[in-house]
Amino acid sequence: MKGILLGAAVGYVLGARAGRQRYDQIVRAYRSLADHPAVQGAAGIVRAKVGEKTGFGRHQPSSNGHRRDPVIPRAN
Template sequence: MKKFLLGAGLGYVLGAKAGRGRYEQLVRTYRRVVDHPMVQGAAGVARAKIGEKLKR
C-alpha cells in the first residue's frame, strides 16, 4: 500500500501542470505526514514485525 501511494504521489507530482506552488504544497504535506508521531510509531511496529519474520 505504501509503495502504491508513493508511486501515485510521485506520478502526480511529475505529471502535474499545477506549478511549483502545488509541488511545494505536496512536499510540505508529505513531510508533515511522514514526521507525524503516529506514523513514526506505526513504521517502527511494522519494521519490528518484518524483522521478526525475516529472522525465522
C-alpha cells in the same frame, strides 16, 4: 501498455500545469504526515514485525566477524 503511457502523459501534463507551488505543497503535506509521532510509531512497529519475519535488522556475528546475509544461503 497504452493505458500506462496515457496515464503517464496525463499525469505529466497535469503536474506541469500545477507547477512548483503545488509540488511544494504536496511535499510539505507528506513530510508533516511522515514526521507525525503516530506515524513514526506505526512505522517502528511494522519494521519490527518485518524484521522478525525476515531476519533483516538483526546482527548475527559469524565466526569470521562478518555479518551473514539472511536471504542468500552460504555456498558449500
